[in-house]
Amino acid sequence: MRTALVIGTGLIGTSIALALTSRGVRVHLQDHDPEQALTAAALGAGDTAPAEEPVDLAVVAVPPAHIAATLAAADARGAARAYLDVGSVKGGPRRELVAAGFDLARYVGTHPMSGRERSGPLAATADLFEGRAWALTPTPETDTEVLNLALELVALCRAVPVVMDADAHDRAVALVSHTPQLLSSLVAARLTAAEESAVRLCGQGIRDVTRIAASDPAMWIDILSANPGPVADILAEVAEDLDATVRALRALASTDAEEHADGAAGVASLLRRGNAGRRRVPGKHGAAPAAYETVAVLISDRPGELARIFADAGAAGVNVEDVRIEHATGQQAGLVQLMVDPGAAPVLSTALRERGWSIRA
Ligand SMILES: NC(=O)c1ccc[n+]([C@@H]2O[C@H](COP(=O)([O-])OP(=O)(O)OC[C@H]3O[C@@H](n4cnc5c(N)ncnc54)[C@H](O)[C@@H]3O)[C@@H](O)[C@H]2O)c1
């Protein structure tokens, strides 16, 4: 791929443009809000000047409700040889394209399974998709050349391609993305009326569960409007589990020994099902979750501290597989949890201690 056009230079469009530009693709940027395209260009994502001839691939990264119309308008002016979109839902936009008579041979629907709770070009990063799944939903009509360009884009973004049917994709994301978003919002919504004394106690658990509750409501209303049925079906099952859990907890509070034991069994069964479900979440690069060991390091909230830790881990010859940062409330300090292969954990702890870091058990 030599040239690309990114239409919609928000979080996802700009992140793709940054990745493509860094790998030598000439990227043109377009947004119905010119300020967004100019901001993306200022970040080094590409050029706002229109291409002089059709680009190799047009990437449509606008909200789901506008995907079909944006693709049709771009095709009407002959913008590209091939088209793809990155919307979070696939069935609805494809049906709209069919209804509009769009040539499906030159289009493939895709969805990178990576994002952030923030929107806009300023939240974009070139490495957003690295190691993440990226769904591709070709149809029998899709040209091989178009599918190959889409696969090249996924490879340039260092993501992991997953080919599937559009409706199967929508049912899958109802389970692994859309329902989790609503559950996160439901938990966070309980905090709106909470006492300040309770909120002060927020630890890492609630931070993990509510991170995505900060997402843009307008974007999510758009996504959920395009996939309401499958999400409602799963939420109805969650509601049954919730009812059963409330009953089990009430029984747990009972002084009757038999009722108490039933309650404990009900709650334990849910927690075990949770363990089993969590074990099914794939690790980095789509591999089965690895059993990493954590080395926890205390850092002060100063510029360059993280870079220094990673440099010291690198100097010790240890590959950091994953990382989490826990900020201490009201203090200029935090705990960095470095996930490494079990064999490497003692090596890393010793090396970091020798370099003056404080390691937490
Ligand atoms: N946010 C995520 O985590 C995530 C992850 C994967 C896929 N997606 C999908 O990617 C797409 C973009 O999401 P985002 O998070 O980058 O949103 P965003 O709000 O950050 O960016 C969307 C951009 O599209 C522009 N836009 C809106 N309508 C337009 C139109 N008709 N023509 C041209 N530009 C238009 C907006 O001005 C904005 O700059 C959506 O379809 C979303 O479902 C989002």
Ligand SMILES: O=C(O)C(=O)C[C@]1(C(=O)O)C=C[C@@H](O)C=C1
């Ligand atoms: O990490 C996040 O902030 C996300 O929620 C990203 C996430 C997801 O559910 O995984 C959200 C919606 C997108 O369609 C794809 C990715």
